Amino acid sequence: MKIIVCIKQVPDTETQIKIAPGGEKIVTDDIKWVMNPYDEFGVEEALRLKEKFGGDVTVVGLGPKRVTESIRTALAMGADKGILISDSALEGSDSLGAAKALASVIKGLQFDVIFAGQRGIDEDQGLVGACLADLLGIPQVSLAVKLEVAADAKSVKVNRPVEGQTLVVEAQLPVLITTQKGLNEPRYASLPGIMKAKKKPLEEKTMKDLGLDPAAVGPNGRKLKILKITPPPARAAGKIVQGETPQEKAVELARLLHEEAKLI
Amino acid sequence: MAQGVWAVTEQRDGNLRKISYELVSEGRRLADKLGQKLTAVVIGSSMKEKAQELAQYGADRIMVADDPRLGQYTTDAYVEVLGQLAKAEEPSVLLMGASVQGKDFSARLAGRLGVGMAQDCTAFDIENGGLIAIRPIYAGKAYARVGFENSFPQMATARPNVMSVLAPDSGRSAEVVDAKFTLNDAELKTKVADTIQDASGKVDLTEADKIVSGGRGMKGPENFKILEDFAAVIGASVGASRSAVDAGWRPHRDQVGQTGKVVSPSLYVACGISGAIQHLAGMSTSKLIVAINKDAEAPIFQKADYGVVGDLFDIVPALTEAVKKYM
Numbered sequence: 222m223k224i225i226v227c228i229k230q231v232p233d234t235e236t237q238i239k240i241a242p243g244g245e246k247i248v249t250d251d252i253k254w255v256m257n258p259y260d261e262f263g264v265e266e267a268l269r270l271k272e273k274f275g276g277d278v279t280v281v282g283l284g285p286k287r288v289t290e291s292i293r294t295a296l297a298m299g300a301d302k303g304i305l306i307s308d309s310a311l312e313g314s315d316s317l318g319a320a321k322a323l324a325s326v327i328k329g330l331q332f333d334v335i336f337a338g339q340r341g342i343d344e345d346q347g348l349v350g351a352c353l354a355d356l357l358g359i360p361q362v363s364l365a366v367k368l369e370v371a372a373d374a375k376s377v378k379v380n381r382p383v384e385g386q387t388l389v390v391e392a393q394l395p396v397l398i399t400t401q402k403g404l405n406e407p408r409y410a411s412l413p414g415i416m417k418a419k420k421k422p423l424e425e426k427t428m429k430d431l432g433l434d435p436a437a438v439g440p441n442g443r444k445l446k447i448l449k450i451t452p453p454p455a456r457a458a459g460k461i462v463q464g465e466t467p468q469e470k471a472v473e474l475a476r477l478l479h480e481e482a483k484l485i
Numbered sequence: 486m487a488q489g490v491w492a493v494t495e496q497r498d499g500n501l502r503k504i505s506y507e508l509v510s511e512g513r514r515l516a517d518k519l520g521q522k523l524t525a526v527v528i529g530s531s532m533k534e535k536a537q538e539l540a541q542y543g544a545d546r547i548m549v550a551d552d553p554r555l556g557q558y559t560t561d562a563y564v565e566v567l568g569q570l571a572k573a574e575e576p577s578v579l580l581m582g583a584s585v586q587g588k589d590f591s592a593r594l595a596g597r598l599g600v601g602m603a604q605d606c607t608a609f610d611i612e613n614g615g616l617i618a619i620r621p622i623y624a625g626k627a628y629a630r631v632g633f634e635n636s637f638p639q640m641a642t643a644r645p646n647v648m649s650v651l652a653p654d655s656g657r658s659a660e661v662v663d664a665k666f667t668l669n670d671a672e673l674k675t676k677v678a679d680t681i682q683d684a685s686g687k688v689d690l691t692e693a694d695k696i697v698s699g700g701r702g703m704k705g706p707e708n709f710k711i712l713e714d715f716a717a718v719i720g721a722s723v724g725a726s727r728s729a730v731d732a733g734w735r736p737h738r739d740q741v742g743q744t745g746k747v748v749s750p751s752l753y754v755a756c757g758i759s760g761a762i763q764h765l766a767g768m769s770t771s772k773l774i775v776a777i778n779k780d781a782e783a784p785i786f787q788k789a790d791y792g793v794v795g796d797l798f799d800i801v802p803a804l805t806e807a808v809k810k811y812m
């Protein structure tokens with residue numbers, strides 16, 4: 222089975238976000254970059270499919286050179302091969318631009334299953350997976366928490382929770398699946414894994430390999446423009462509920478919820 | 486030129502979901518600002534009658550795409566249908582819901598139409614005739630104001646529970662039209678093989694008006710009973726922090742936060758939750774936040790509208806009793 226995992230590099234969840242002068246970008250200087258946590262689920266699931274069906278796992282990452290590190294992490298977890306798509310002309314692409322660049326590379330590969338994260342925890346868009354699937358003309362199933370590929374490797378059943386219920390969606394392969402928490406527990410890279418990763422193939426692609434219209438990608442290809450980034454709206458200062466005993470505090474909170482907030 | 490606002494509603498088992506009314510109401514406000522018509526789009530099987538009520542929430546026109554194959558949402562069929570409709574009519578604004586279904590649907594549709602798309606927005610506006618959307622980014626650590634560049638329809642999804650619903654006006658009427666589309670079975674590559682209902686039977690967290698969440702401070706799965714009792718009295722759903730989920734005390738679907746659900750209830754009560762940045766990411770757009778924590782320094786108090794410093798095992802049962810007199 223040929224499996225591809227798309228991995229995005231994002232700021233670590235602990236990162237303090239500082240807005241750059243001009244208000245259109247964030248300051249990236251002191252950021253610790255990590256693999257999007259949802260993509261770890263993708264790598265793990267890909268490895269499990271490979272363990273069951275044989276084949277190989279290719280990870281594809283688009284972004285600056287630093288993305289190599291996240292690709293290496295996936296290789297150290299057990300993926301076989303990495304592809305870094307990196308070109309200054311691609312920097313600042315929006316989701317659609319990124320999907321186009323990924324599609325132009327993935328089109329040339331063999332695949333049965335592609336994994337993407339349900340969303341990048343940077344801009345929280347969650348568009349690239351679906352756009353990529355559409356560009357490749359394959360079905361997608363999003364927000365998987367369980368998947369079962371049929372023994373003949375021609376179809377897959379995916380458990381996909383929606384509000385109040387879980388749908389079991391059946392799709393033909395090749396398919397793109399987006400991941401979320403609950404799918405699996407991603408493994409850590411072992412020390413031998415890290416050593417081996419250094420010798421695994423890592424290919425680099427630039428604009429000239431993609432055959433893309435340069436106007437479709439990068440800042441000028443953006444269809445969604447970020448006009449201004451601001452800090453989150455300030456919340457009015459809260460109050461600490463007073464009372465001598467837990468009992469008194471509870472009564473006072475109930476009163477506030479009723480009289481002031483009018484919520485109960 | 487692209488013209489008109491479309492609010493794409495959502496139904497399940499033939500019933501319009503709450504997000505549908507939120508979208509039509511917000512669509513009405515945007516259509517008024519633009520001075521254009523609002524079309525409510527209903528996709529399903531035998532939905533025509535139910536769809537009529539959307540007139541009361543401000544739809545000028547109700548477009549119904551009706552087909553037995555559309556009774557249950559599948560990405561293939563829905564994107565195919567709405568893609569055809571949007572290409573044929575070229576709406577200026579296409580508003581959808583950031584529900585589980587809406588996120589999947591809108592993302593693929595944006596790819597199909599090759600347009601820009603703003604996911605999970607908390608506010609909209611019109612500026613110089615163009616749609617402006619406000620959306621939390623970096624888990625709510627910043628907010629982005631975004632607009633579209635020569636990209637029609639201007640596509641965006643609205644975070645559930647954020648857009649206020651207009652009071653229904655039974656004096657309003659709308660033109661109901663049948664959507665024209667073709668569906669080719671060969672193109673439908675996914676199907677829903679089974680549906681498993683959640684055991685809890687509670688309103689999903691993303692749709693709940695009130696949420697009571699517990700964290701590591703709950704000390705064990707059995708103690709969530711205290712929260713469930715309180716939640717039952719005020720009509721809330723019960724959520725959890727990742728610590729509580731990772732400990733196996735609560736199912737994954739209950740996790741609120743950056744790697745869980747993003748919720749926007751009117752009331753969020755955090756019990757024994759410290760307020761880690763990743764947790765705040767999932768609940769900071771709640772309208773009113775209450776924190777109950779024994780550590781007065783816990784970061785959750787910086788976000789709380791009402792904070793109670795104390796032992797939740799004393800406070801919550803007392804609160805359950807205290808609210809009863811108002812219910």
Ligand SMILES: Cc1cc2nc3c(=O)[nH]c(=O)nc-3n(C[C@H](O)[C@H](O)[C@H](O)COP(=O)(O)OP(=O)(O)OC[C@H]3O[C@@H](n4cnc5c(N)ncnc54)[C@H](O)[C@@H]3O)c2cc1C
Pocket residue numbers: 234258699700701702703725726727728729740741742743744745746756757758759760761762763764767777778779780783795796797798
């Ligand atoms: C990549 C990544 C993603 C993450 N995603 C999420 C996410 O989606 N959601 C999430 O919640 N977390 C997430 N986390 C984890 C997050 O960093 C915190 O570890 C977690 O939120 C802490 O949970 P907690 O507040 O329940 O536990 P703690 O931080 O241990 O806090 C427990 C609190 O309970 C209080 N307490 C204890 N006993 C009592 C009592 N008797 N009465 C009252 N108060 C009491 C304590 O004072 C303390 O403040 C993520 C972390 C990472 C690295």
Ligand SMILES: Nc1ncnc2c1ncn2[C@@H]1O[C@H](COP(=O)(O)O)[C@@H](O)[C@H]1O
Pocket residue numbers: 226227228229230257259260281282283284316319323336337338339340341342344345346347348349350
């Ligand atoms: N630059 C990228 N390189 C590789 N994969 C990406 C990239 N951007 C997005 N993806 C994939 O799409 C998912 C969702 O990201 P996004 O749509 O940006 O929120 C990520 O988890 C990745 O799997």
